[in-house]
Amino acid sequence: xxxxxxxxxxxxxxxxxxxxDITLKIKxxxxxxxxxxxxSGKSTLMKLIQSEIHPRRTKPFKKEILxxxxxxxxxxxxxxxxxxxxxxxxxxxxxxxxxxxKVVLSGHYSSVGVFAFQDFSEEQLSKAKEVMKFLEIxxxxxxKVNEMSTGELRKCIVGRALIHNPKAFIxxxxxxxxxxxxxxNFIKMLKxxxxxxxxxxxxxxxxxxxxxxxxxxxxxxxxxxKSGDKKxxxxxxxxxxxxxxxxxxxxxxxxxxxxxxx
Ligand SMILES: Nc1ncnc2c1ncn2[C@@H]1O[C@H](COP(=O)(O)OP(=O)(O)OP(=O)(O)O)[C@@H](O)[C@H]1O
Numbered sequence: 001x002x003x004x005x006x007x008x009x010x011x012x013x014x015x016x017x018x019x020x021d022i023t024l025k026i027k028x029x030x031x032x033x034x035x036x037x038x039x040s041g042k043s044t045l046m047k048l049i050q051s052e053i054h055p056r057r058t059k060p061f062k063k064e065i066l067x068x069x070x071x072x073x074x075x076x077x078x079x080x081x082x083x084x085x086x087x088x089x090x091x092x093x094x095x096x097x098x099x100x101x102k103v104v105l106s107g108h109y110s111s112v113g114v115f116a117f118q119d120f121s122e123e124q125l126s127k128a129k130e131v132m133k134f135l136e137i138x139x140x141x142x143x144k145v146n147e148m149s150t151g152e153l154r155k156c157i158v159g160r161a162l163i164h165n166p167k168a169f170i171x172x173x174x175x176x177x178x179x180x181x182x183x184x185n186f187i188k189m190l191k192x193x194x195x196x197x198x199x200x201x202x203x204x205x206x207x208x209x210x211x212x213x214x215x216x217x218x219x220x221x222x223x224x225x226k227s228g229d230k231k232x233x234x235x236x237x238x239x240x241x242x243x244x245x246x247x248x249x250x251x252x253x254x255x256x257x258x259x260x261x262x
Contacts, residue, residue: 002027003080003168003198007062009055011048017056018044020222026215028167031199033209033230036219037243042202043084045219046172050082066167077110081161081169081197085176088154091145100140100148103156104128107163131159135189151182155189168198175208183208204243206234211254218242 002025009022019041026032036042047053048063051073055061063069066079091103098106105128108120132138137155145153154174161169171190175183187208190199194212201213209216209230216234217227220242226233234256236249250259 001067002064003030003066003200004049005062005064005067006048008059009048009061009063010058011044011053011055013044013053018222019048019219019224022048022224024217024224024227026168026198026200029198030215031194031213032201032215032217033213034200034202034217034219035204035206035239035242037204040219040242041222042219043172046082046084046170046202049080049170051076074110078164079166079168081158081164081166083154083157083161083169083171083174085172088150088157091157092153096144096146098145100137100143100145100152100156100159101128101132103145103153104131104159104163107160127163128159131162134192135159135162149182150177151186154178154186158189158193162193162196166197168200169193170200170202172202173204174201175203175205206239206249206256206258209234209256 004024004026006022006024010017010020011022012018022045034042034045044053048055049065055063065071065076095103105120108124132141135155135158137159140148140152140156143152158169175186178186187210190201191210191212193199199213201208214230215228216230218225218233218238225242226238234249236247239249240246245261247261248259250257
């Protein structure tokens with residue numbers, strides 16, 4: 001089953017088309033990076049995947065997620081672990097009093113917080129503990145959101161999504177606000193997670209594209225400029241095009257970095 005199967009989608013806001021002719025197929029167990037400059041439409045693509053915005057109906061298109069063209073948003077959230085900075089900020093703002101354990105536990109109801117009327121079975125409680133153990137965040141069990149660092153809260157939010165064993169995690173610039181150590185640590189966690197689910201990482205940091213990610217989609221000129229194998233597409237030429245600046249890409253041990261701006 002494909003995680004994402006999009007063909008010829010146009011999407012935008014009001015009169016403005018932000019992404020046109022979007023064709024993208026992401027298969028189960030594949031790991032992808034979606035790269036694009038600021039304002040190229042990465043977050044818009046995320047909104048399309050989450051059904052926060054919808055394709056224009058002006059021409060035929062295909063939009064299937066996990067093999068379905070219709071689904072409830074609740075079902076979608078369970079099957080895809082969607083991690084956005086909006087979600088992070090929402091938790092930081094609205095749920096500062098929650099402990100790490102409750103953030104993770106809230107995944108069972110896809111709610112922000114845990115409420116008295118929500119009953120949890122022993123199984124659900126132990127699933128939350130198991131997830132925290134897997135992500136190595138047990139030390140955050142009793143720590144409140146307002147006492148957590150950005151990286152700590154982000155990991156709890158990943159744990160909340162992991163409750164449902166989603167087929168894929170879609171992460172929109174998940175290392176924003178993390179210092180170098182926290183960034184490396186977060187990517188390490190994603191590598192571990194990639195053994196359990198597909199990772200779709202939206203980023204403009206090349207160094208975050210870890211070895212297991214073998215596919216990339218490059219967004220440029222309001223469309224998916226190129227998509228396919230990382231080893232073919234991550235070139236100085238392609239990156240110079242999408243970031244609209246001359247740059248030189250280097251690779252070491254299957255990790256990429258910008259060596260020199262010419
Ligand atoms: N709610 C909105 N209403 C109107 N235009 C929008 C809206 N959100 C985004 N846009 C426009 O759509 C385009 C793509 O924005 P988007 O946020 O998807 O880019 P992005 O690649 O995620 O950028 P960044 O890397 O800066 O986060 C931009 O021109 C932006 O101004």
